[in-house]
Amino acid sequence: MQNDFLQKFISQASKENELKIAQEKRKKHFQELGRKGGLKTKENKKLDKVISIRMTNSEYETLIQKQEKYPLKLSTYIRNVLFEKELKINEFQTDEVLLQYGNHFKKITNLLRNREWNVFENKKEIIVRIENLIELIHQYLYSKIQKNE
Incomplete structure (x- = not known):
């Protein structure tokens, strides 16, 4: 009877020990995954x-x-x-100015399309000219981008 109790106690202790070891392995496994996982670091040239x-x-x-x-x-x-x-750092400053002009011209066309500005007889002509100007600005900027590529 004591022999049975001793064997059961030893087997229970060994199972508990195996469970502890398994939990530690699982924990270490996920720690390793955490170290390996995540976003890839950028491979830049270190100075x-x-x-x-x-x-x-x-x-x-x-x-x-x-x-x-x-x-x-x-x-x-x-x-x-x-x-x-x-x-080419100062070059981008001129591009920013052109983009601001384009945005301002778009705002002006939106204002002219409003009903309140029916006073102008040549309103449609003004809108067409402004849209042409905006298109020229965009073509210039995109051509510069394509040249750089």
Whole structure:
């Protein structure tokens, strides 16, 4: 009888131990999945090499003056100049102005289409000209995008 009780106790203890081990394995499995899962990280080139150079105060001042024309950090500016990448930052400012003009012209056409503006005799002609102008602006901007690609 004690032998039966001892065997049952040992088998119950071993089952409980197996369940604990199984739960730990399951927990570790999902921890590993959590480490591996999620969004893929972007594979960008890490800037891990550092180069230091010496220059005179006048060279440094001219470099700073040239860099201040662009909204870039000094290291990014130097890297772009060194590898002869194009600095087209001010170009986008003109594009933004053109887009703002296009938006304003669209607002004007919407106002002219309103019933309150029936005072103008040549209202339709004005709307057609404004729409042509908006189309020209969009064609110009899209042609610039296609040239860059």
